[in-house]
Amino acid sequence: MSTVTPARPETAAGRRAPAAPGRWRRAGVLAAGAALAVAAVGLQTTGLDREARTAHLTWTGGVGDQVSxxxxxxxxxxVHVAKAVESAGLDGKVEQATTSGVFVIAEVEATANREPQKFGTPALLTGDGRRYAATDKVDASHTIxxxxxxxxxxxxSVAVFEVPAAALPGSRLVLAPRNGFIGEALLxxxxxDLGFDExxxxxxxxNAKDVYQLASKK
Amino acid sequence: MTGTPHPENEGRPDWFTPQENRSPAEPRPPAETWPAGETWPPAESSPSPTPGAHSGRPPASGAHTGPPPVPGGRPPMPENRPPAPARPAPARTPGRRREAPRRRSGGTPPPQAPVDAGWTPGPRRTFSDEQVWPPVPKPAGEPPGASTQPFPAVPGPPLPRPVTPGVLGAGSGAATGTGTAAEAVPGDRAPATPGEAAAAAPVPPPRRRTALRVGGAVLAVAVAMGIPTWHGYVFYRSGNPAYQVHTVAAGGTGTLMNVAWKVGVEQTDSLPGARPIKADQRWLKIKVTRTSLNTEGVIRRGDPEIKVKHPDGRAWQTEVVDRSLPVEVKDHKVGVGYDYNVVSLVPEQVAGEVEVEVLPSTIRVPLEEESVEDLFKRAGTEKTEPQDQVLLFRR
Structure with a gap:
């Protein structure tokens, strides 16, 4: 037919068929693929998890230091420790908050660098690795x-925490800006460090006071 | 072949029934019983293959990518007709072999297949030869393409083919094989001799396409990194629009979206009813006046965003104390100014420098009370404008 041409004898030797991959080469390719897959899975384990990816950037300091x-x-x-906290309610009545543990009251000052902002709920990291949010027994309008x-x-202003008495040693106060509706990562x-050792x-x-009086709003 | 015997040239081919393409004068046993490896050793009848001409070509692929070799002494076949099919060698597995008797049970059995009437375990049977090459002439009435029988896998080197760069597909190879097989004569195998192979030109190396590969890799990396980056940027811009600042001279009026805006700033040390402030702080009493220029300006009567900013970027909180905007739309007059009274607490040393930024609302509030049906009808038809237009009032 038409595909049979006289040029066939000349072109015959110039055409070399691609060599089929040998057994060892196939094994090598398979091993390389498996190694790549294992490496990919291994790399995943070194990545940050979701909590670490969206964690805050932390600056540390001690009591009395200005932490920027x-x-x-x-x-x-x-820092004060008390067994009860008294504050004035909205209608002027004095409200007292009591606890089976202790109240830790930290007097905090803060200033902004560029833009006005508000703090989110402060947290207290204790020496045994627990995290306590600020108490809701004290109205937030009295706090930082x-x-x-x-x-x-x-x-x-102040940050008030209600914690067990045994949790105090090694505790640190954490302050971060309030996060918006669309959570911002890396705030x-x-x-x-509140400087509590045993x-x-x-x-x-x-020496805890029986009642700590929160200053009313200026 | 199934059920009632029918003519071979009936329109639709039967894909699973072995075609009986042989001429009446040349009967043969059924295709399933053909022992391919035993009846046709092409290596014996073909010239000795040259190692350089077909090194590494597996014998099985030769059946698809090249024409099968032709044993010497065969007469050339008639042209323009595909060769008669035959069952390839792998079809001789027991499972496949059982297929033929079952299909044949209802029809007329072929005349020369008495041993294959049914599969029964027993000693290995031997079958007589069957001609597969050259193809037996088929009945004249059979339409082209009626046969789907593939070529048998031919153990042996493929025939050389003209070099067509870039076309290496199996389909083209099969088509070529079909054509050449019909016409191939023993003389075509001449170049496979060792002398000619050695004298041939050096083999050109296969194309590497390095630039294509590198370009593809670069493109893939660019796309893989670019799309998340672009997505993140779009997300960031959804919350932080690129503000377009329109500067207004001190005491001037800025017009945006059919509304004229004017700002007046006063400093004071104390506000009635406010808590006392520190010595280094000042109150700013800001009066933002808006005047709708037309009905469209009335539609844009949403509350603006008001900021107090220092030119170096520091900002302070503002609070709208009251507004003189009418509650009812029908009281909202075109050309009449309505005020927002705003207070802000700033450090004393910047009280004379800070500037007021007004971001008019882009919300279009309809003029009439809107029914819920109309609201839903309107929802989505208007393009939401980002609130990125800023009027910056100099002091």
Whole structure:
């Protein structure tokens, strides 16, 4: 037929069929593929999990230090331990909050770097690895989460935690800006070591005030 | 072949029944019983293959990519007709072999298949030869393409073919094989001798397509990194639009979206009813006046966003104390100014420098009370505008 051409003899030797992969080459390719798959799975384990990816960026310091994060600065002026907290309600009545543990009251000051912002709920990281959110027995309008943190001046307020007495040693106070509806990853936060060792904590607890009076709003 | 025997040239081919293409004068046993490896050793009748001409070509692929070799002494076949099919060698598995008796049970058995009437375990049977090559002439009435029988797998080197760069598909190879097989004569096998193979030109290396591969890799990486980046940027811009700032001179009026805006700023040390402030702080009393220029401006009567900013980027919180905007739409007059009274607490040293930014609302509030049906009808028909237009009032 038409595909049979006289040129066939000349072109015959110039055409070399591709060599079929040998057994060892197939094995090598398979081993390489398996190694790549194992490497991919292994790499996944080194990646950050969701919690770590969206975690805050932490600046640390101690009591009395000014800890400057990227968007704000904060410092803890003093820490008190009390068995009850008294604050004025909206109607002027005094409300008292009691606990089976202790209240830790941290006097906090903060200022912003560029834009006004508010703090989210403060947290207390204790020495045994637990995380306590600020208590809701005290109205949030009395605490550091209420005022706007603005540029140019320091805003002072308190953060109140209700914790078991045994959890005090080694605890740190964590402050971060309030996150929006669409959560922002890598927010700045400050972690301030309250300086409680066993002796200090025991002394503070034994000397704890019966009632701590929260200053009313200015 | 199934049920009632019918003519071979009936329109639709039977795909599973072995075609009986032999001429009446040349009967043969059924195709399933053909022992391919035993009756046709082409290596014996063909010239000795040259190692250089077909190194590495597996024998099985020769049946598909090249024409099967032709044993010497065969007469050339008539042209324009595919060769008669035959069952390939792998079809001789027991499972396949059982197929023929079952299909044949209802019809007329072929005349020379008495041993294959049914499968029964027993000693190995031997079968007589069957001609598969050259193809037996088929009945004249059979339409082209009626036969689907493949070529048998031919153990031996493929015939050389003209070099057609870039076309290596199995389909073209099969087509070529069909054509050449009918016409191939023993003389065509001449180039396979060792002398000619050695004298041939050096083999051109296969095309590497390095640029294509590198380009593809670069493109893949660019796409894989670019799409998440673009998606993240779009998400970021959904919350942080690229603001377009329209600067208004001190005391001037800025017009956006059929509304004229005017801003007046006052400093004061104390506000009635407000808590006392520190010595280094000042209150700013800001009056933002909006005037609708036409009905479209009335539609754009959503509350604006008001910011107090220093030129260096620092910002302070503002709070709208009251507004003189009429509650009812029908009281909203075109050309009449309505005020927003805003207060802001700023440090004293920047109280004379800070500027007011007004971001008019892009929401279109309809003029009449809208029924829920109309609201749903309108929903989605208007393009939502990003609130990215900024009026910056200089001090």
């Amino acid at each position: 994060a990227s968007r704000f600065s904060a410092r803890v002026k003093a 989460t209420n005022p706007f943190i603005q540029v140019g001046w320091w805003v002072g 700045p936060e400050v972690e301030i 002796a200090t904590a025991g002394r503070l607890i034994s």
